[in-house]
Amino acid sequence: MNVVPRVAVVDLTAQGLVTSALSKFRAGDTISTRAALDAVRRIGPACTDSDDDLVELIVMTAIGRTMGVVFDHRSR
Structure with missing residues (x-):
């Protein structure tokens, strides 16, 4: 009998994605x-989530961790 273990699928929130990045x-x-x-x-x-929403999360997370932020996402 073959048994396939269940693997939990993790659906990260936007905040979780930013924290991970x-x-x-x-x-x-x-x-x-x-x-x-x-x-x-x-x-x-x-x-x-829109780029603007993600940038807001990135900035807030970075500032909370005393990181500097370069706003270059619109200079493509």
Whole structure:
């Protein structure tokens, strides 16, 4: 009898995606909004939040972790 173990599917919220994307950085690092947005979209391709909403979460999370933020997401 073959038994397939159940694997929990984790559906990350926008905040969870941002937290995951910024987890590689430390206090004092500078975060690019463009790079952070790209990372969030890679981690959670099904995320339906707008870029502006995600940038707001990125900024608030980065500031809370004493990171600097470079606003370069609109200079494509």
